[in-house]
Structures are given as structure tokens and as C-alpha cells.
Amino acid sequence: MTAQNTSDIIEAYLRRLLEEATEIEIKRADLANQFDVVPSQINYVIKTRFTASKGFDVESKRGGGGYIKIVKYHYSARHEFLTALYQKMPISLTIKASHDIIQLLFDEKVLTEREGNLLLLIITDEAISSTVRANMMKNILQRLDRDNEI
Numbered sequence: 001m002t003a004q005n006t007s008d009i010i011e012a013y014l015r016r017l018l019e020e021a022t023e024i025e026i027k028r029a030d031l032a033n034q035f036d037v038v039p040s041q042i043n044y045v046i047k048t049r050f051t052a053s054k055g056f057d058v059e060s061k062r063g064g065g066g067y068i069k070i071v072k073y074h075y076s077a078r079h080e081f082l083t084a085l086y087q088k089m090p091i092s093l094t095i096k097a098s099h100d101i102i103q104l105l106f107d108e109k110v111l112t113e114r115e116g117n118l119l120l121l122i123i124t125d126e127a128i129s130s131t132v133r134a135n136m137m138k139n140i141l142q143r144l145d146r147d148n149e150i
Contacts, residue, residue, distance in 0.1 A: 010035055010045045014070065023071040046070070052088045053100035055108075081108060082145040089138050092130035098123045101137060110144055 004012070010031070017024045032039045050056040050070050059069040073084060085101070093101075099120065106116040123136055 006035060006037055006041065007045050007049075010037075010042065011049045014045070014050070018070065018072045023069060025067050025069045027067050042068070051097070051100065053097040053104065055104050078108075078110060079145055082110070082141050086138060086141045086145075089134055089141070091134060093134035093137055094130060095124045095126065095133070098133055098137060105144070 013035075014024065014026075017026075028039045028042050031042050035041075046058055046060070046068055050058055055073045057071040057073065059071075061067055073081070085104075090097075102111065102116050102119050102123070105111040106113065111119070119140065123133055123140075128136070
């Protein structure tokens with residue numbers, strides 16, 4: 001059995017909170033004290049594990065009364081999900097973000113495991129520029145949305 005690192009534990013804690021509420025608002029300093037870490041560790045967890053490509057929206061306010069608000073996207077229909085994801089697509093897309101989006105599509109049961117693995121082979125090719133990758137992902141999302149209407 002492998003031991004979880006602190007970042008994994010913080011992520012799991014925040015995900016549990018998000019299971020109970022549609023959004024959570026936390027104070028960075030309080031969370032850092034709770035897990036006996038520096039606030040920058042909280043920033044790292046939020047920045048790397050609660051991204052738009054993983055289905056989260058994060059708002060952060062710095063300063064003495066600073067907080068972090070995390071919202072997990074919840075959709076009532078596949079079309080709304082794909083439309084929102086399309087609208088949040090950046091102009092350029094890293095390989096990591098592409099992987100996260102494909103994983104999200106699989107998690108939301110938009111893609112089968114086989115379809116996801118095929119897309120990973122194509123869209124995460126290092127020869128593709130980040131701009132072309134973003135355009136490809138937008139085209140994929142549009143096509144997936146049309147498939148739902150057939």
C-alpha cells in the first residue's frame with residue numbers, strides 16, 4: 001500500500017467537501033494550518049488539481065480576508081456540459097490539459113474508454129502545436145455534441 005502525499009490528502013479533502021456542496025469557499029491560511037503546510041502548498045493543489053479542464057471553476061481573492069472558491073461543474077444535460085466546456089476552451093492547449101479534458105469526457109460518460117484512448121493517441125502528439133491542439137479539441141467537442149442529437 002502506498003502512502004498518500006500531502007497534496008493528495010488535501011485534494012481528497014476538498015473533493016469530499018465538493019461532494020456535499022455545489023461550491024466551497026475556504027480560507028487558504030486556515031486550510032494550510034489544518035494540514036500543517038505553507039499556504040503555497042494549498043495554491044499548488046488548487047492550481048494543478050482543480051482546473052477548468054478537470055471540470056472546476058476557481059475564484060481566488062488574496063489578502064488578509066482572502067479566500068478560494070471552488071465550484072465543480074454540474075450539468076443537467078450533455079449538451080450543456082459540452083457547450084460549457086467548448087466555451088472555456090483556451091486558444092492554446094497543453095498536452096496535460098488535453099489529457100485532463102479527455103479524462104473528464106470519459107468520467108462524464110461522454111466517451112468510452114476505447115474512444116478516450118484513441119483520442120489521447122492523436123491529440124497528445126508532441127508534434128501538434130498547442131494552438132492546433134485546442135482547435136482539434138473544439139472540433140471534437142462540437143462533433144460529440146452533434147452526435148447526441150442524432
